[in-house]
Amino acid sequence: MAEATLIDGKAFAVTLRGKVAEGVAKLKADHGVTPGLAVVLVGEDPASQVYVRNKGKQTVEAGMESFEHKLPATTSQAELLALIDSLNKDDKVDGILCQLPVPDQIDGDTIINAIAPEKDVDGFHVINAGKLATGQQGLVPCTPLGCLLLLKDHLGPLSGKSAVVIGRSNIVGKPMAQLLLKESCTVTVAHSRTKDLPAVAREADILVAAVGRPEMVTGDWVKPGATVIDVGINRVDNPETGKTKLVGDVDFASAAQVAGAITPVPGGVGPMTIACLLRNTLEAACLRRGIPTDGIL
Ligand code: GUN
Numbered sequence: 001m002a003e004a005t006l007i008d009g010k011a012f013a014v015t016l017r018g019k020v021a022e023g024v025a026k027l028k029a030d031h032g033v034t035p036g037l038a039v040v041l042v043g044e045d046p047a048s049q050v051y052v053r054n055k056g057k058q059t060v061e062a063g064m065e066s067f068e069h070k071l072p073a074t075t076s077q078a079e080l081l082a083l084i085d086s087l088n089k090d091d092k093v094d095g096i097l098c099q100l101p102v103p104d105q106i107d108g109d110t111i112i113n114a115i116a117p118e119k120d121v122d123g124f125h126v127i128n129a130g131k132l133a134t135g136q137q138g139l140v141p142c143t144p145l146g147c148l149l150l151l152k153d154h155l156g157p158l159s160g161k162s163a164v165v166i167g168r169s170n171i172v173g174k175p176m177a178q179l180l181l182k183e184s185c186t187v188t189v190a191h192s193r194t195k196d197l198p199a200v201a202r203e204a205d206i207l208v209a210a211v212g213r214p215e216m217v218t219g220d221w222v223k224p225g226a227t228v229i230d231v232g233i234n235r236v237d238n239p240e241t242g243k244t245k246l247v248g249d250v251d252f253a254s255a256a257q258v259a260g261a262i263t264p265v266p267g268g269v270g271p272m273t274i275a276c277l278l279r280n281t282l283e284a285a286c287l288r289r290g291i292p293t294d295g296i297l
Pocket of ligand 1: 097098099100101122142143171273
């Protein structure tokens with residue numbers, strides 16, 4: 001079988017960020033509004049620091065305002081809630097994101113649910129999760145939204161396709177399943193307790209791997225011609241160089257021999273997450289003010 005088509009998330013994300021920048025310019029010109037995104041980072045986790053820096057940079061490149069709040073690892077829950085409260089009330093702030101994970105003394109769910117739902121650009125608040133589950137308009141989590149945009153771009157309408165999502169997290173697996181259901185896929189959510197996971201995965205026209213296990217999904221799990229979306233970002237040792245390298249949840253070399261199309265790691269789903277965050281911030285800036293999104297989004 002020929003090698004799978006590569007789904008270039010990096011290129012798609014550049015295009016999407018360009019569209020967001022156009023929408024931001026139109027919002028400014030027609031309504032005098034500059035969207036603002038506040039990113040809160042508690043502690044000094046190196047990976048989180050890299051994400052937050054990239055988010056800030058790309059926010060400014062899209063023509064939006066970026067507000068960064070870096071708090072020490074010893075911050076109390078009450079202090080963080082006080083900051084969220086002030087951002088909820090700040091009219092220059094359209095989107096609020098608190099980088100996860102937060103330190104142990106802070107309850108992540110309490111913080112997420114303290115963010116005003118109309119500013120919850122991560123789409124993690126129970127109100128937004130409930131809206132997604134019931135088919136109402138709300139803010140949708142960025143990584144699954146990015147996966148869906150790639151799938152629709154590559155496959156066109158998804159109706160009737162069999163989709164298997166491996167992983168049941170609130171951040172990716174569950175919202176991904178909801179989005180695919182909304183597109184009229186037949187959706188299976190598989191996880192660590194699923195019996196005969198390879199056989200379940202082999203039923204999928206669309207296979208989404210979001211488990212956080214390096215190269216777990218191998219070619220023999222893939223139905224010939226299937227579209228494989230790899231959400232994993234795992235840092236592993238590279239014995240050839242003695243350094244670390246990034247790999248997905250899919251064993252790219254074997255899966256690409258069987259799949260019809262596949263996202264690489266890096267350069268697949270990863271770049272789509274921030275692009276969708278910027279899109280959500282633009283959407284929040286419009287919806288919060290009752291500005292119609294057609295012509296802007
Ligand atoms: N940590 C890892 N991914 C994410 C994300 O999408 N949003 C937030 N807030 N934290 C994260």
